[in-house]
Amino acid sequence: MLSVVPSPVTVRAPSKVNLHLGVGDLRADGYHELTTVFQALSLADDLEITPANSLTLRVTGEGAAEVPTDRTNLVWKAAVRLAQVAGRAPLVEIAIDKGIPVAGGMAGGSADAAATLVGLNELWELGMNRDELAAVGAELGSDVPFALHGGTALGTGRGERLLPVLSRNAFHWVLALAKGGLSTPEVFTELDRLRVQGDPPRLGAPQEIMQALASGDAHQLAPLLGNDLQAAAVSLRPELRRTLRAGVEVGALAGLVSGSGPTCAFLCESAESAVAVAAELSGAGVARSVRTATGPVPGARVIGHEEPH
Ligand code: C5P
Numbered sequence: 001m002l003s004v005v006p007s008p009v010t011v012r013a014p015s016k017v018n019l020h021l022g023v024g025d026l027r028a029d030g031y032h033e034l035t036t037v038f039q040a041l042s043l044a045d046d047l048e049i050t051p052a053n054s055l056t057l058r059v060t061g062e063g064a065a066e067v068p069t070d071r072t073n074l075v076w077k078a079a080v081r082l083a084q085v086a087g088r089a090p091l092v093e094i095a096i097d098k099g100i101p102v103a104g105g106m107a108g109g110s111a112d113a114a115a116t117l118v119g120l121n122e123l124w125e126l127g128m129n130r131d132e133l134a135a136v137g138a139e140l141g142s143d144v145p146f147a148l149h150g151g152t153a154l155g156t157g158r159g160e161r162l163l164p165v166l167s168r169n170a171f172h173w174v175l176a177l178a179k180g181g182l183s184t185p186e187v188f189t190e191l192d193r194l195r196v197q198g199d200p201p202r203l204g205a206p207q208e209i210m211q212a213l214a215s216g217d218a219h220q221l222a223p224l225l226g227n228d229l230q231a232a233a234v235s236l237r238p239e240l241r242r243t244l245r246a247g248v249e250v251g252a253l254a255g256l257v258s259g260s261g262p263t264c265a266f267l268c269e270s271a272e273s274a275v276a277v278a279a280e281l282s283g284a285g286v287a288r289s290v291r292t293a294t295g296p297v298p299g300a301r302v303i304g305h306e307e308p309h
Contacts, residue, residue, distance in 0.1 A: 013111035063102035103181020105259035114147035150299025168216030176287035222253035233261030
């Protein structure tokens, strides 16, 4: 008798950079009101999900040693939550191959949660659409809906309410990965502290950035990049100032802290320029590691699933 070999589903989930991250006031629920423009980048995590006798996680790749493999991992929570919604048990092994820096401000954990929702929807043939998955994702973390959405999007609320943004052409990025991560809540708290002490500048509305994205011109986009969390990330990690300066000195059009940091993202005028900037930044010793990436790319999506036979 032929036994049915369980066939794994492979899902790729993108990282993100916030081209504009305007942080408003602290809300009663502990979150800050945001106005942000996300762009999904080709630096990605791949997850392989296989039917198993119990829920288990395995992690390899970039920063794997820092990633928990128990119920505290957002992937675990995503699997348990979707299983509840589907009325079944989360009997899968999930192998996470990390490309996105851990606690780096690039929404790696959210990407993994989004990939888990997409992968289990496929494996269990739930037939849920993106909006339904995003509703589950928003309960798990503010950035999960964008990791499902991908592309370029305007985010409001705590970042979970999304509208697509027209973006022409591919943009070329260099990412400077830092030693160690930053905790997102600590960076928000540091911004609140800086705001009580003084009045760090606040970003205005992102209209101009939308126009630059529609034009597809990196030179137009570069001076408009901005992140209200940058002052807080730099306050906690002053060495980021040097990294940000170095990227521009070696030919990037502009640099900014990605999300809550500590990864720094540099916009370059071409793919060739990005490779050159990456090489120079590696040599300058201002980053633990350097990557190139392009954006926008699609949200979490199945890249492999052989039907059982
Ligand atoms: O939603 P998520 O779990 O990713 O958020 C992590 C933490 O980041 C929150 O608990 C909160 O401290 C902070 N945060 C915030 N405002 C947001 C998003 C996140 O203050 N809009």
